Amino acid sequence: MAKLSPRDIRRKIQGIKNTKRITNAMKVVSAAKLRRAQELVYASRPYSEKIYELVGHLAKHVDREEHPLFDLREERKVDIILVTADRGLAGAFNSNVIKTAENLINEKQKQGKEVSLFLIGRKGYQYFSKRGYKIIKGYDEVFRKTVNFSVAKEVAEAVRERFINKETDKVYLINNEMVTRASYKPIVRTFLPFEAPETEEEIPGVYTFEVSEEKFFNYIANLYLNYQIYRAMVESNAAEHFARMIAMDNATKNADDLIKQWTLIFNKARQESITTELIDITNAVEALKQQ
DSSP states (O other), X not given: OOOOXXXXXXXXXXXXXXXXXXXXXXXXXXXXXXXXXXXXXXXXXXXXXXXXHHHHHHHTTSOTTTSGGGOOOOOSEEXXXXXXXXXXXXXXXXXXXXXXXXXXXXXXXXXXXXXXXXXXXXXXXHHHHTTTOOEEEEEOSSSSSSOOXXXXXXXXXXXXXXXXXXXXXXXXXXXXXXXXTTEEEEEEEEEESOOOOSOXXXXXXXXXXXXXXXXXXXXXXXXXXXXXXXXXXXXHHHHHHHHHHHHHHHHHHHHHHHHHHHHHHHHHHHXXXXXXXXXXXXHHHHHHHHO
């Protein structure tokens, strides 16, 4: 590598400082967005969990043959709904959840099962579309300003129809989820068919309906499907902002370290330059004396 002059090193330091300003600004923006996203997460969880609990109770009492969304059948065809981000610069946020999905796909394919994908978020679609996987539908720009509920509703309706028409036998939902306010991890859930929770807790055995049973089940099913995908998107959105905030904070700290390193190099180069100039001056004076 060619030796850099003090001027070139000064330019490099200025470039690192400019990058540091960008990463620090992105960290601040992500921190502000994270607070709002976490508020939405913690507001949506109780409602989502109650719907999940209700569906689990119903799954223990309904006639599964009469209600197709409760139908437990042999798993030959599998659909996977994967939620990623639209943007990068968030550390391992996208790569971890994509790896989790790819591991599940490989596992199912080794068992001779056909796997189809619904991809929510540009990063997941970009990855799987280039690798020959069967993609039913891909969505991007779903997290531009707020979480796009219409996407959740469209995906829920599509997988519901595929399951009822027996185009798929099981549906999984994969997304990054906030575990605490300062950590997240990829989560894999069974989305369809509806399953009873594994618990020994006594569950009420009698339900009284003010509307027809079919109408009630359809309404609850729509609520469940729509809201579980929406919650997965909300969780993923919060985790994305957290991951980007941490990544940008680390980048800012790395920029500080680089500035210190290159400042030392600059000082050394400047001292060498001054020393060389002094030597040249001294040599010139000695040459004049000898004339």
